Amino acid sequence: MEVDGRIEGSGGVSPAGARGPALAASLQLDTAIQFVRGVGPKRAALLGKRGIRRVEDILFHFPRRYEDRSEFASLDSLRPGASVTIRATVLGVHWIPTRARGGLLDVVLTDGRSTLHAKWFNAGRLYRNQVFSAGVRLVATGKPERDRYGAGVVLFNPEFEIVPDGDAASGLEPDAYAPVYEELAGVTSRQVRSIVGAALDGLSADIEDPLPGEMRGRLKLPALGASFRGLHRPRLEDDLDQLNRRRSPYHRRFIFEEFLLMELTLARERRRTRARDGVRFTTGDRIRERVKTILSFHPTAAQKRVLREIVDDLKAPHPMNRLLQGDVGSGKTIVAFETVVIAVENGFQAVIMAPTEILAEQHYINARRVFAPLGYEVVLLRKGSAKDDPEALDSVGSGRAQLVIGTHAVLEEGAAFHRLGLVVIDEQHRFGVLQRLRLMEKGTRPNTLVMTATPIPRTLAMTFYGDLDVSVIDEMPPGRTPIRTEHVTERDRARAATSIREDLAAGGQCYVVYPLIEESEKLDLRSATEGFQQLAATFPGRRVGLLHGRMKSEEKEAVMQSFSAGRLDILVSTTVVEVGVDVPHAGLMVVEHAERFGIAQLHQLRGRVGRGRRRGRCLLMTPDRIGDAAVERVRAVVATTDGFRLAETDLKLRGPGELAGTRQSGVPEFRVADIVEDMDILVEARDEAERCVRDVRLADALIRRLSGRHGPANLAGVG
Ligand code: ADP
Ligand code: MG
Secondary structure (H helix, E strand, O other), X not given: OOOOOOOOXXXXXXXXXXXXXXXXXXXXXXXEHHHOOOOOHHHHHHHHHOOOOEHHHHHOOOOOEEEEOOOOOOHHHOOOXXXXXXXXXXXXXXXXXXXXXXXXXXXXXXXXXXEEEEEEEOOHHHHHOOOOOXXXXXXXXXXXXXXXXXXXXXXEOOEEEEOXXXXXXXXXXXXXXXXXXXXXXXXXXXXXXXXXXXXXXXXXXXXXXXXXXXXXXXXXXOOHHHHHHHHHOOOOOOOHHHHHOOOOHHHHHHHHHHHHHHHHHHHHHHHHXXXXXXXXXXXXXXXXXXXXHXXXXXXXXXXXXXXXXXXXXXXOOOOOXXXXXXXXXXXXXXXXXXXXXXXXXXXXXXEEEEOOHHHHHHHHHHHHHHHHHHOOOEEEEOOOHHHHOHHHHHHHHHOOOOEEEEEHHHHHOOOOOOOEEEEEEEOOOOOOHHHHHHHHXXXXXXXXXXXXXXXXXXXXXXXXXXXXXXXXXXXXXOOOOOOEEEEEEHHHHXXXXXXXXXXXXXXXXXXXXXXXXXXXHHHHHHHHHHHHHHHHHHXXXXXXXXXXXXXXXXXXXXXXXXXXXXXXXXXXXXXXXXXOOOOOOEEEEEEOOHHHOOHHHHHHHHOOOOOOOXXXXXXEEEOOOOOHHHHHHHHHHHHOOXXXXXXXXXXXXXXXXXXXXXXXXXXXXXXXXXXXXXXXXXXXXXXXXXXXXXXXXXXXXXXXXXXXXXXXXXXXXXX
């Protein structure tokens, strides 16, 4: 379709269908919406409320679906059954006031050969506004039904559109696919179509395409203007099915563009990091020996491989920027500790950042034990250390502290390091791209190792961690038998008690975990406290401990330490044990209200048990009746211990944003693209981005052009 623009430059009100003075097509993408023909100040205000202020915004209001109007059924061919689209002219209108249904509008239609009744209930508005009057042409879609009050068939409440007089560009010619739009606050699909049509007609022929022609050619992507036209006014040559699945070349183009902007930003960041001078470590025999002294077992082949990858990074002139992925219990911690040894032996300080205080404490306890033979100074920075623990802070600043452990809040509190050479982030998908980048910008450019137990599919990893190199521990330490997981409902509660008794008798320790409901911390506390009292009563000879988020961190640490040391048999806790806690003798975990947890969370939780030689067991307790979604989650977790498979199930059930914690991570919300459905295009965009950043100026220019179009908020701060 050609751009044959006619607009009213004044932006005054003009009824759709009327012709304004013929002007050259002059709308730019950032022209205010009220300068589009048919949009006056009033409608512009309405649209503005929905965020549609510029020409670009309405053009990005993509059709929800497309209807095949390439063939109109003739009226005499209609039989009850499948939906049809007809084109007809109104012969007459009858208004039948009814008490029950707010009035019935009976419209008689003709296609020149025969007639048909179309009836609308609750049609007072249609009637009063005289939408249908004799001679009006319309296109209607609906399912023919047998007419109980007359002969033949009738269409009840068909979707319809009035064909404006002599408007060939409305997408209502018989040989077209008609786009159907989501209504916008008081602006119907039809009105949206006519506004979009006017915007397309008025669109300047020289709008800038942010994608270079060469790139478009190679990837077979249509140009910008053609893509807008293709989306809003598809032609018969287009594939209707593709259009409806958002996979037409036009859709692909916009999806690609969105991904490209993100991938370019990440690729540029990757490149910048590599170009920077970082701290360069050496690893001689002496250091290798030192590393070995902290091992109390033989590392797995996967752990060795990953350490080699890390060592290569550390020896390179640019700072390490690596993601270490590995399922719960795969042994990431020791790899991090080995890396710490290298940093410290090179005369640098290292920091381990944990997502929760409890996990920081756990790392601290662990680290003190592991590094004891090397005599390292290990310091734990707690929330409030800045004022409560000046000595700790001072040891960080003076460089006396060789390994510093704390939550990410610690660094944000402004702990100044003397000579920071390594940052380990035990992420557990709580930090995201933005926070990480912010951290890396802190003064020195330390080597960074991000550890995540969230097994995410590769393509997703490269999206969310696209600025990082990736290492994977894909092997469990030897002698692990997979955890046995069972679903137990309330009516079988006695089984849980029996299991606990058995496990304790066999010398094990148990976790009993309660969910943390953010909006009612009190309630959690109560259920955990009640559970604690009940268990204490049920197992009088046993030592039962309680751990919850409201305790002071020294109290938490004391309880945790008692449990680690085997001085407690049962630990009742809110989900504070979720991440990373390592107690080898814990063999059984009972998760109360498992229906309230997500898949990833349940998988993390049960990873806390069966870390020693004995087979771990996990009971997922739920009420007798739970919702379908909860059933699916619990089933998935019972069915497999393979974190990757679970992640994929999770992805299907919840969508990618949730999975990767996008809300906190600053991963952009896409207008068109869908990270799961459009993964193939994502891969394409990633490759293309890699190619582009070889020429930094080109990449910068492209990022600028693309972000101009997609709005500056999209990836703010990432670049
Ligand atoms: P995660 O990857 O979940 O952080 P951890 O690092 O906490 O896992 O390791 C889980 C448990 O496995 C710990 O008790 C750790 O000491 C043990 N472990 C790690 N690597 C090995 C190994 N190669 N051989 C035996 N045990 C190991
Ligand atoms: Mg861990």
